[in-house]
Amino acid sequence: MYRIDYAPKPYSVAVGDFNKDNQSDIVLANSGSDTINVRIGLGNGTFEKQIMYSVSTGLHPQYVNTADVDNDGNLDIVTADSRSDCISVNLGYGNGSFKPPQRYFTGSGSRPCSFVFVDLNNDTRLDIIATNEGTDNVAVLFGYNYATFDNQRVYRAIGNFGPRAAVVGDFNNDKYLDIAAVFYTTNNLGIFLGDDNGSFNAPLIFSTTMNSNPYSLVVSDVNMDGQLDVIVANTGTDNIGVFLGYDNGSFADVMTFSTGTSSMPWSVAVADFTNDGQIDIVVTNIGTNDIGIFYGYGNGSFAKMISHRTYDDYFAEVVRIADFNNDNQADIVVVNSHAHSIGILLGYGNGSFAKQVNYSTTYATRPMWVALGDFNNDNNLDMVTANRDDNSMSIFLGLGNGSFNDPKTYPTGSGSRPLYIDVGDFNQDSILDIAVVNYGTNQISVHFGLGDATFLQGHLYSTGSGSQPNTLAIADFNRDDRLDIVVANPGSDTIGVFLGSGTQPYARAKVRRPDIGSQPHFVTVGDFNNDGIFDVALANTGKNNVGIFIRLPNEIFDDMVAYSTGVGSAPFFLAVGDLNNDNHSDIVATNSKTDNIAVFLGYGNGTFRTATFYSTGDYSLPSSVAIVDLNNDNVLDIAIANAGTNTILLLYGKGDGTFGNEELHVLGYNYHPYSIAVTDLNHDGLVDIIIVCYGTDDVEILLKIC
Numbered sequence: 001m002y003r004i005d006y007a008p009k010p011y012s013v014a015v016g017d018f019n020k021d022n023q024s025d026i027v028l029a030n031s032g033s034d035t036i037n038v039r040i041g042l043g044n045g046t047f048e049k050q051i052m053y054s055v056s057t058g059l060h061p062q063y064v065n066t067a068d069v070d071n072d073g074n075l076d077i078v079t080a081d082s083r084s085d086c087i088s089v090n091l092g093y094g095n096g097s098f099k100p101p102q103r104y105f106t107g108s109g110s111r112p113c114s115f116v117f118v119d120l121n122n123d124t125r126l127d128i129i130a131t132n133e134g135t136d137n138v139a140v141l142f143g144y145n146y147a148t149f150d151n152q153r154v155y156r157a158i159g160n161f162g163p164r165a166a167v168v169g170d171f172n173n174d175k176y177l178d179i180a181a182v183f184y185t186t187n188n189l190g191i192f193l194g195d196d197n198g199s200f201n202a203p204l205i206f207s208t209t210m211n212s213n214p215y216s217l218v219v220s221d222v223n224m225d226g227q228l229d230v231i232v233a234n235t236g237t238d239n240i241g242v243f244l245g246y247d248n249g250s251f252a253d254v255m256t257f258s259t260g261t262s263s264m265p266w267s268v269a270v271a272d273f274t275n276d277g278q279i280d281i282v283v284t285n286i287g288t289n290d291i292g293i294f295y296g297y298g299n300g301s302f303a304k305m306i307s308h309r310t311y312d313d314y315f316a317e318v319v320r321i322a323d324f325n326n327d328n329q330a331d332i333v334v335v336n337s338h339a340h341s342i343g344i345l346l347g348y349g350n351g352s353f354a355k356q357v358n359y360s361t362t363y364a365t366r367p368m369w370v371a372l373g374d375f376n377n378d379n380n381l382d383m384v385t386a387n388r389d390d391n392s393m394s395i396f397l398g399l400g401n402g403s404f405n406d407p408k409t410y411p412t413g414s415g416s417r418p419l420y421i422d423v424g425d426f427n428q429d430s431i432l433d434i435a436v437v438n439y440g441t442n443q444i445s446v447h448f449g450l451g452d453a454t455f456l457q458g459h460l461y462s463t464g465s466g467s468q469p470n471t472l473a474i475a476d477f478n479r480d481d482r483l484d485i486v487v488a489n490p491g492s493d494t495i496g497v498f499l500g501s502g503t504q505p506y507a508r509a510k511v512r513r514p515d516i517g518s519q520p521h522f523v524t525v526g527d528f529n530n531d532g533i534f535d536v537a538l539a540n541t542g543k544n545n546v547g548i549f550i551r552l553p554n555e556i557f558d559d560m561v562a563y564s565t566g567v568g569s570a571p572f573f574l575a576v577g578d579l580n581n582d583n584h585s586d587i588v589a590t591n592s593k594t595d596n597i598a599v600f601l602g603y604g605n606g607t608f609r610t611a612t613f614y615s616t617g618d619y620s621l622p623s624s625v626a627i628v629d630l631n632n633d634n635v636l637d638i639a640i641a642n643a644g645t646n647t648i649l650l651l652y653g654k655g656d657g658t659f660g661n662e663e664l665h666v667l668g669y670n671y672h673p674y675s676i677a678v679t680d681l682n683h684d685g686l687v688d689i690i691i692v693c694y695g696t697d698d699v700e701i702l703l704k705i706c
Helices: none
Strands: 010-016 025-030 035-039 051-054 061-067 076-081 086-090 102-105 112-118 127-132 137-144 148-155 163-169 178-183 188-192 204-207 214-220 229-234 239-243 255-258 265-271 280-285 290-294 306-309 316-322 331-336 341-345 357-360 367-373 382-387 392-396 408-411 418-424 433-438 443-447 459-462 471-475 484-489 494-498 510-512 520-526 535-540 545-549 561-564 571-577 586-591 596-600 612-615 622-628 637-642 647-653 659-666 673-679 688-693 698-702
Touching (some): 025 061, 061 112, 076 112, 086 112, 127 163, 239 265, 265 316, 280 316, 367 673, 367 688, 382 418, 418 471, 433 471, 484 520, 586 622, 647 673
Parallel strands (some): 163 214, 622 673
Antiparallel strands (some): 010 025, 025 035, 076 086, 137 148, 163 178, 178 188, 188 204, 214 229, 229 239, 239 255, 265 280, 280 290, 290 306, 316 331, 341 357, 367 382, 433 443, 471 484, 535 545, 545 561, 571 586, 637 647
16 A cells, blocks of 8 residues: 555545446546546556646535546546536547546536436437535436537425435336436425426436435345345434335335444445356445445345445445456445545455455346347357247357356346347447247337347337247348348248438338248248358248248349248258358258258359258257258358257368268257257367257257367
């Protein structure tokens, strides 16, 4: 620890990657020295020497947070400057350094003490919601021209209610963001319900109990019912309060959990410290100089607080959560105001932590399909599954070594019964989104990603009454640089094309019908005639064929041409690749009723040879197939999931469109593998296989070792 001859009085801390090295960095707001300090993380839980930025004498920054406010891809730093009644914005260069601050007035005597970022009016610009302690109001600064903010709107409760902190969430499930604020003076939680234009109604008031003096809050779903709950730190009554949310913006009466006599809980955060899938709570207790952790049961209640001692008179005020050493465990950072330092507690993932290191500031889901993508921009592949029986999708974050975190589950809608899932950037924000086929509700849903492995509630698009959509494929059909979606609808014997729109993510579906009774089960795309335009291939289960729709330059499809997969074959799945190295797209179909695959070699003009068949074994029920070079010989091979025999069959290609050596992997009794995907999960240059097993409700990983 290092000392100098003045006291910076660090008041708040935030975490972000300021120099784009995929490591967590730290910024501090120092109220005593009118500075912000930046420490660049080394990725092992330690940090470089701090860089100090002045915010001008007398501003007294009290709160700090980070966001990309000018949409340039670099994190910026924003502070609430209580003594100067303003919000300051330091724009980042992306290399760990920052521009001088721009200041935005919050009103005479307002004394802003905290804020939160959110896009309230859906204009793709971040807005700021600030709590003004001095003027007893919540201020909204709407983003304008990216790096500037304007048009403050003020929302007030009755009386001198003393708002201390605010957070954002959709508390009434109307798809509009709402505000939750704690009122220190009147001992209340206030909920401002938002509407579609970024404005808010008068607050709904919920008591935090007499003399509780709530100081901070956080939002999470602590009882796993899909509704947002609110946790508050009550400094006056030495406890935390948990408000369980309903779906209409109201809450159950507060439940309190003691933090200890004279503890004065100050700041609160949530994380899963034990990797049991339950939300835990961490709180800083400035009265007793400790950090308290409440381990969650998953039903909204918590075990008795476990105390982690800091040091006498350190006055640990603010707590935040991050993974500082890239072990994918939740670590804790606290601001030690009186010690002029920050403290890092590295988590082991089992609820225990390493000794605090201080840095001086003086200087039965039934998964049906799987898709892959990097949802949190850490350069590791993650997984998402479509879970039919509980109407959900599950996100598995990859660790880069072939293993994954426990899943986070998002609902796809009541009765949706999702069968298929895929990923793409549908709103052109360079962040992966998710598209889901909802068989039960005759819809597809598009869930827009936020870049941190979280996703918004799905936008729903009808595929038509009784259509029973099964699968979808993604491509830019009309060459407008927007992704379009094509859906296979066996219930209505149609395919539906959703063209990406500039005003909405997708326009109404345009329907193209194959033959009556075709029951198209699977759809994929490829450029089958080498004209630079994507065409469509269907697995028509009802007609036992593969149907090809050639896309014409005038943005319509030619009549379907059918290629037989064999009598009674019931083709189930398709994959596209160049199997004979002639630079033309070929097609492989799995035939579920005849226990084989059909290989169609393409001529490059939109037509195909008669199928060649390869057995997958008696009663194998081949469900899905992937085309990939499994043995690094520059020749494409085939991997098949056999739901009937609980096996994975590998067929090694000869390079001429035929296949020789076979390799069979047995999964186990009643696994019923349904979907298969291939990629290099652990960065060793070898292709690994991911299998969704609906019989065991899990995902299996086959890592290739040589």
